[in-house]
Amino acid sequence: MRTIVGLWRWRGNPLCRRTDRREAWLSLWAAVLMVLGAPLVGLWTEEATQSALLRTAAEQQRDRQRTWATVLHVTVRPPLDSETETAAGRQQNRNEVTARWAGPDGAPHTGTVVLRRPIRPGDRFSVWTDGRGRLTSRPMSARGAASHSLLAGLAAGAASVAVLEAARRVAVRLVLRRRYALWDEEWGRIGPDWGRAGSSS
Numbered sequence: 001m002r003t004i005v006g007l008w009r010w011r012g013n014p015l016c017r018r019t020d021r022r023e024a025w026l027s028l029w030a031a032v033l034m035v036l037g038a039p040l041v042g043l044w045t046e047e048a049t050q051s052a053l054l055r056t057a058a059e060q061q062r063d064r065q066r067t068w069a070t071v072l073h074v075t076v077r078p079p080l081d082s083e084t085e086t087a088a089g090r091q092q093n094r095n096e097v098t099a100r101w102a103g104p105d106g107a108p109h110t111g112t113v114v115l116r117r118p119i120r121p122g123d124r125f126s127v128w129t130d131g132r133g134r135l136t137s138r139p140m141s142a143r144g145a146a147s148h149s150l151l152a153g154l155a156a157g158a159a160s161v162a163v164l165e166a167a168r169r170v171a172v173r174l175v176l177r178r179r180y181a182l183w184d185e186e187w188g189r190i191g192p193d194w195g196r197a198g199s200s201s
Contacts, residue, residue, distance in 0.1 A: 020179075022175050023172055023175050023176075026168055026171050026172055026175065027168065027172070030164050030165070030167070030168035033164050034160075034161050034164050034165070037160060037164070038157045038158075038160045038161045038164070039157060041156050041157055041160040042153040042154060042156050042157030042160070043153060044156075045152055045153045045155075045156035045157075046149045046150060046152060046153030046156075047149075047153075049148065049149040049152040049153065050145055050146060050149035053140065053144075053145035053148055053149055054142065054145050056140060056145070057139060057140040057141060057142060057144070057145045060139035060140055061139045061140075063130055063131050064128050064129065064130055064131075064136055064138075064139045065104065065128070065129060066126050066127070066128055067101045067102065067103075067126065067127055067128075067129050067133075068101065068124050068125070068126055068127075069099035069100065069101035069113075069124065069125055069126070069127045070099060070100050070101070070122065070123075070124055071097055071098075071099050071119055071120065071121050071122060071123045071124070071125070072098045072099060072100055072110070072121060073097070073098040073121060074095055074096070074097055074098075074119060074120065074121060075095070075096040075097075075098075076093050076094075076095055076096075077093060077094040077095070077096055078093060078094070079093060079094060094114050094115075094116065095114065095115045095116070095117070095118065095119055096112055096113075096114055097112065097113050097114070097115050097119060097125075098110065098111075098112050099111065099112075099113060099125070099127070101127060101129065101133070102133070103129065103132065103133020104129075104131060104132075104133060105133070107133060109129070109133045109134070111134075111135045113127060113135065
């Protein structure tokens with residue numbers, strides 16, 4: 001930004017070369033695109049992602065249902081090392097539960113789920129199943145779709161800023177390389193006569 005301000009202040013200065021103006025214009029356009037383009041990219045990504053996720057959420061809510069399962073067998077496993085402690089100050093055991101439930105067509109199904117709360121054979125708990133009676137995750141809600149799309153928009157905006165900044169740095173480096181090449185060329189032409197102006201030979 002200081003390059004732009006300085007170029008505007010000294011735009012009539014004969015020492016301001018074409019490469020200086022190019023560098024300033026690159027910085028200006030990069031700043032404009034970052035301020036205006038990145039939010040637009042983020043908004044567009046958020047809207048597109050939210051539209052897709054809402055369709056997915058609607059499909060999941062239509063195809064998945066909550067079903068009561070009966071515990072057949074429980075295997076208590078120790079907590080994983082990466083799990084955080086509970087409010088009581090200790091880690092909870094993992095209960096691998098073998099359970100039975102009925103699918104949408106009434107056919108029996110058996111599977112294994114992991115629960116944190118204590119449970120015994122014969123107890124009932126709810127599970128989510130798909131149209132074929134297979135275990136699945138909870139369907140996505142509209143709030144979950146909105147939060148995921150917001151994160152996607154923020155990530156897209158940040159990524160666009162990073163790409164623009166990287167492109168600006170590469171372009172400025174090319175301009176600087178051109179500037180140094182011109183300096184070398186001029187020094188090769190003027191350098192041998194440096195300091196001998198006005199001297200008689």
